Each structure stands twice: as structure tokens, then as C-alpha cells.
Amino acid sequence: MMVLKGIWAGTASGITLGLFLLAVESVTKIKVYTLLMNVDFVPWLGSINWPWFMEWFFHLLISWGIGFLFVYVITTRHIDVRSSKWLTASILAGLAAFSYVPLTLLASKETPSLSNLSAVFYWLAGHVLYALVLNISFKK
Structure with missing residues (x-):
């Protein structure tokens, strides 16, 4: 059941x-979706x-x-307090958001630069949204 919830x-x-x-x-032409979907740096896949x-x-x-890890932590640590669940989702999404740096540095495709503050803002906003949905999608 934990796997399905994850x-x-x-x-x-x-x-x-x-x-x-x-x-x-699509709206801004800033390649944040391209960055998200990019696997060109992965051996064999790229x-x-x-x-x-x-x-x-x-x-x-x-x-x-990430979803499985979230459900595992919440379930095995018996975290019932909403703020703890939100904190767990935020930490996991935050770690995923930090992938902006290595994904940008390793990409062969055209992706936003590390200094593109608009791209960083949209990337972080997307991962805040990710944490929110991760949190509300899990019901014990």
C-alpha cells in the first residue's frame, strides 16, 4: 500500500x-521545462x-x-502533525530544486544559466508547488 501511495x-x-x-x-520562452526533462548528460540515455x-x-x-520516500518517512515516523508533514515535503522538494545547479552545469542542450534569476524563480516556484501537491496528495 505504501508503494501505491508513493x-x-x-x-x-x-x-x-x-x-x-x-x-x-511556453509563455516566457525561458527553458525551465527543457531543463526539467533533460537527460542528455546521463551516460547511455543522453x-x-x-x-x-x-x-x-x-x-x-x-x-x-520522491513520493515513495515522502510516504515512507511520514508513515514510518508516524508524523501526524501538519507542519511536520509540510516540512518533510518541503525538504524533499527543496533537495529536488537544488538540482537546478548540476542540471544546468551538466546539460548539453540549451538551458537557462545559473545567473538567470527569472529561471531560478520559476524553478523554485515550481518546486514549492511540487511540495504543496506532494503534501496534500497524501492521506493516511
Whole structure:
């Protein structure tokens, strides 16, 4: 049951983050969605020009892992207090948000620079949204 709850939480939050960054990139032309979906730096995976649905699958794999970790921590630590649940979701989403730096540095595709404050803002806003959805998608 914990695995299914983790998959649900990861799916809901991962889709929300992906659609948010897709909308941001569509409107602003700042390549934050491209950065999110980018796997060109991963050995073997990066040499293949993946269709969009596979990029989404890779993105959701990571999100499922985060969702499972969230459910595991909440369930095994018996965290019932709303603020603790929110803190756990925020820490996990915050760690994911820090991926902006290595993803930007390792990317071969055109992605936003580290100094692009608008991109950093949208990336962080997306991950705050991710934490919010992760938190509300889990019910004991």
C-alpha cells in the first residue's frame, strides 16, 4: 500500500511540476521545462533523442522515488502533525530544486544559466508547488 501511495503522490506532484514549467516555458520562452526533462548528460540515455513521453517517464521515475520516500518517512515516523508533514515535503522538494545547479552545469542542450534569476524563480516556484501537491496528495 505504501508503494501505491508513493506512486500517487509522486505522480500528482510530478505532473503538476511538469505542466507548470511547460506553461512557464511556453509563455516566457525561458527553458525551465527543457531543463526539467533533460537527460542528455546521463551516460547511455543522453545519446538517444527520446520522444516527449519517455522524457516524462524519466521525470516521473524520479518523482515516484520522491513520493515513495515522502510516504515512507511520514508513515514510518508516524508524523501526524501538519507542519511536520509540510516540512518533510518541503525538504524533499527543496533537495529536488537544488538540482537546478548540476542540471544546468551538466546539460548539453540549451538551458537557462545559473545567473538567470527569472529561471531560478520559476524553478523554485515550481518546486514549492511540487511540495504543496506532494503534501496534500497524501492521506493516511
